[in-house]
Amino acid sequence: MNWFPKHPIRKLLRPGDALVLLAGIAGWVMLSVSLWQSGPAAQAQVRRDGVLVAAYPLNEDRTVSVTGPIGTTMIRIESGRARVVSDPGPRQYCVRQGWLTRPGEMALCAPNHISLTLTGGQPTYESMAY
Template sequence: MKHPASARPRKTGIIFIAAVLAASLLAWGGIQLAVAANADHRQLQVADGDGQTHLLPLDQDGSYTFTTSLGTNVVTVADGSARMESSDCPGHDCIDQGSIDNAAEMIICMPHKLIVGIVEDEEN
C-alpha cells in the first residue's frame, strides 16, 4: 500500500523544524560561550567625586569602601556582578539601583558624585 502524497510534506516539515531547532541551540550555545569568555575580561570602574578612578576585578568577590570629601560608599562584588552595599547619602537611591553585570549598566550616587560601571580589561 502506498502512503498518501500528503505524508511526504509532513515528514519534510518535521525535518525542517528539527533542523531549525538544532541550529538555534548551536547558536545559543555559541553566544553563551562568547559571553562567558568575555566575562573574564571585565573590570569594575569606580569614578569618585574627588576625581579618582579605581579599577577592580569582577572575578574576585569582595567589598570596597570609597570615602571622599562628599561621603562614603561601599561597593560589593560577588559572582561577576557589583552592587552598592551601603552609602551615607540621603535617600539611598544608589542602593536601590540593584546589581550590575554588563557594560550597559551603571550605578550612580548623585550626592557623592560616584559612578560605578563595568569596562573591558584593556590588557586583554
C-alpha cells in the same frame, strides 16, 4: 511537473506576511545587537568626581569602601557583578539599583560624588554544560 507551485511566491507570501516577517527580522537584529554587542562585564571602575580612583576585576570577590564629600560608599564585587551596598546619600538611588551585571551599566551616587561603572574587556571564560 504537476506538483510544482504554479503560482508565484507572491501568492504564498502575501504583503502583510512580508511585513510581519520584516518586523520580526528587525526585532531579531535589535535583540541580537543589544544582547551580544559586548561580551561579559570584566571590570568595575570606581570614580570620584569623574576621576578614576580604582578598578577591580569582577572575578575576585571583595568589598571596597570609597570616601567622598559626605561619607563612605561601600561597594561589593561578587561572582562577576558589582553593586553599591551602602551610601550616605539621602535618596539611596545607587543602592536601590542593585546588582550591575552588563558592561556599560552604571550606579551613580551623586550626593557623594561616587560612581560605579562596569566595563567589558577580555571575556572571562565560563564553563557551560548541557
